[in-house]
Amino acid sequence: MFTRPKTLLPFTVLGGFLGAGKTTLLNRLLTETQDTRFAVLVNDFGELNIDEGLVTRHDGKTISLSNGCMCCSMADGFLSTLSMVMDRANEFDHVVVEASGVANPGRIMDIAKLDPGLVPNGSIVLVDCPQFLSQLKDPLINDAVITQLMEADIIVMNKLALTDAATITGVRRRIGQLNPDCPTVDNVGQNLQPTLLLGGDNWLNTNTTVPTYRPASSVPGQSHDHGDGHFSSVVLRQGEPINREVFNRWVDALPSSIIRGKGFIAFAESPGEVWLWQKVGRSTVLEGYPAVEEAELALVLIGTSAMPGHNDSSLTELFVKT
């Protein structure tokens, strides 16, 4: 019998057509995560290439890793596999679903909107840049490719090095038409940090503590606070309670280079109440959060290297100067 879980699991859908690079990204996610125990549902173990040293158990349907992650094959069907994961929800911090190459990620994300144990953490859609324009011309698949892009919360431009500048310009133009203002990240080389793309290690599991930004230690020597060429982040600490209308205008004005945001905030209208604010791609959610004790009022923003930093007053004016 189903019982409502105590903690909410972030639920991320990884979409994109065949060959877009989903498996490569998942491989890195599974091996580079530090603190987040991912349950990753994949279509096929075949192309996964997990370091054998990490594998603690492989029973044909699931692969358990020493870092607490588990990879599940959806050969028995997506829903029964997800049900199995949800029956063990307390063993994981985050659920990632690899959508099939023709699936609509929005319909998969609906599950997180419905299941009280899950919280939507965005549909990330990978674009196979060298193939994208010809995919749009292929009548067998163009409807699936277009739907995926339109449903994306975050778009990743992949395989950029394998094509030329003119093609990339064409791809950007078409994506801009299909999903204007969707935060779009370029994956140049192999430096895209999958844990950051999904919100950073423990990004959404901090139910009672401030979401602090934690650089992934697997890329030593790089300062994430000011960008590694792919991701930047800014922590904004709240001083005085902010007028709610003013805050909403500030949110609406955030540029699309900011991919994610999360944190606790209080408003001038009711300074004693704490609100949880979250942004995934274009969507933002603000909800009352009565259970927080000693919460530090602060927001974390993650974006591309193009995002504004601490020196941008339009971003920081509502917050404590650092």
Next chain:
Amino acid sequence: MPCAITIFSAQKILTMNAYQPVATHVAVCEGRILGVGSLDDLKGWGDYTLDTRFADKTLLPGFVEAHCHAMNGSVWENTYVGYFDRTDPDGRVWPGIKTLDGVLERLQEIERTLIDSEETLVAWGFDPIYFDDGIRMTAAHLDTVSRDRRILVQHSNGHLLNVSRKVLELASIDENTDVEGVMKDAAGHPTGELGEMAAQYMAYRVTDVRRFDGINANDLWAFARTATNVGVTTATDLHARVQDNNVNDYLAVTQNADYPLRLVPAAAGLTLSIEEGPGHVAGLKRHNNDKLFFGLCKIMTDGSIQGFTGRLKWPGYFNGKPNGIWNLPPQTLTDMVEAYHAAGLQMHMHTNGDEASELMINAIEKALVKAPRADHRHTLTHCQMADESQFRRMAQLGICSNLFTNHIYYWGDQHLALTMGPDRAMRMDACGTAKRLGVPFTIHSDAPVTPLSPLFTAWCAVNRQTASGRVLGANECIDVNDALRAVTLGAAFTLHLDHLVGSIEPGKYADFAVLDEDPTGVPVEMLKDVPVWGTVMGGTVYPGAHNKF
């Protein structure tokens, strides 16, 4: 002959055997057919026992159903609430329910029999599209059954579900829920009708309903009982999960001497990786016995036409709905075909729309260029929309077709009005074209999608009559002999089993469908009404359950 010989006499034996199409006696020895003809013809084999119990009956080769599912056995664990009459494995006829009130009454009857308040009431086969008043079921309707019970009413199309208020509450589905598939009334409250995966996922999460994880032995026994009732002695399980536990259950039932059905499980390609699938399926053949035939593989390409998920070529759906969906990227499906073909295996490909048929014809052609192989008998199953040029290519490439003629009756009116329009609806399930162009063909029920009953399926191919009584594409009708051949030798051919079953001739298994009347002697519109007495399988007589009452 060292074995005991039984000679069955019959009023008529339709053999499907070209050199002797009609006979009166068949001799059986060790489960196989020793000879066919008159009693005099057979006496020469030596001592025999004459079994005259079928003296007033007609024998045909045991029917072969090349596209059905063994889960046809498990659906009867739940309450049937469909529009059309349906017979359960025990031979009990559940009358079709023609109104929503009637459906609620049946559910109320079941509710009164339930003792445990925690038990979920599950009904299946619901199909409001046939109701004259167009009324839809709501949670308020189900309140009249029970306010506190978890109730699931599955629609016959498999894509929709009605749930009770209790299920909505447990799943936290309310006016704030904003996802596709949760139907709402004008005031914004969920009606209780759920479509799409996410909504159904939640409904199943809050109930204790069995998640379908492949077949078990109980399902297989119930499946076989239904098969016997309708004269079927060989049946596919055409999307089989082939993990060890399922394989063991197939083995266990078929090794039981009393099991009255030969099973052809077609491994579900979707549940296997391209790398390991072909080897796994080929390896399953080591388990084969005289009632179990592994080695076939099922490839799923598109969705369904009545659900608007079949993949159509231009000009698409008649009512303007967007094109349907692929289950996997077309390139992946093409790669699968190549891999299973290269491994020497045979595939049945689910293709509803003509774009899906074309993808598979192209894939087979490509696979044949890389690995030429005679007599592969890859089969497009459903193949509902294939046009004449596609049938021509199928003939040239040696591709068989298994046409879903039951669709003409159950959804033909919808195809005419909504999905295909008056022109293309006439070419659906084109048995006449398949025959004319020399494409080997059979016809099927896809049970439990429609009832398992080869005589009904044959009636559809002969009459092409819709539920409203309209004839859909009279030029594609075939005659009774062709239709009976399709459900016997035709199906056996598409399964590579025509050397063992599908006709009554020496050397083949002694598998017969026993009919109370001669199906070639009744008016063609009565073909579906010819009573089936039961079967003979491997020489053993199995009366239908209705004959035990």
